[in-house]
Amino acid sequence: EPEVTQTPSHQVTQMGQEVILRCVPISNHLYFYWYRQILGQKVEFLVSFYNNEISEKSEIFDDQFSVERPDGSNFTLKIRSTKLEDSAMYFCARLDRAATEAFFGQGTRLTVV
């Protein structure tokens, strides 16, 4: 199965700025996820995306967050106006074809200053 690739690997942004995190390639898969891991803490579910729409989202995924599949190959997470507490590692994941296990990308480390 193809790997999940995330870009960028590290992003530093000013508080209040918008950031877009990308996950590629995603063709031929239906279920995608974003998770986040604040440094030293557990991995937390943000949102699942199925068949081009949000399937489920957690309490963390508020109006500041949005997800898109803009061109059929990228799966993006946008944070509209970043806060210091958004600093974390963000992981994209997809389900395998049998829908039995998730494959994770290497993550994007977001640092909000």
Added chain:
Amino acid sequence: GNSVTQMEGPVTLSEEAFLTINCTYTATGYPSLFWYVQYPGEGLQLLLKATKADDKGSNKGFEATYRKETTSFHLEKGSVQVSDSAVYFCALSGSGSARQLTFGSGTQLTVLP
């Protein structure tokens, strides 16, 4: 809702020691259970999984058995190596349509030569 309780770390062992990391869960239905490993500076990698009661997942000398009666999925390895030093996460995948993962808090393992 679903939850995973994992043995607190950090755990420090000498090479060739026996490892147990406890994991218990609360879930509705019949979840799938996973152990993920995160090596320093890297993303999450699936270590092993079990999809139904009494299944044993195994990989790289690690084992875990899905115990429905005790709602547990403890990770074991008979002889750890320095290269096993990493953070280990227990997780479950619910039976709902989105199948997102719920993670435990992670256990930092350090193996000394």
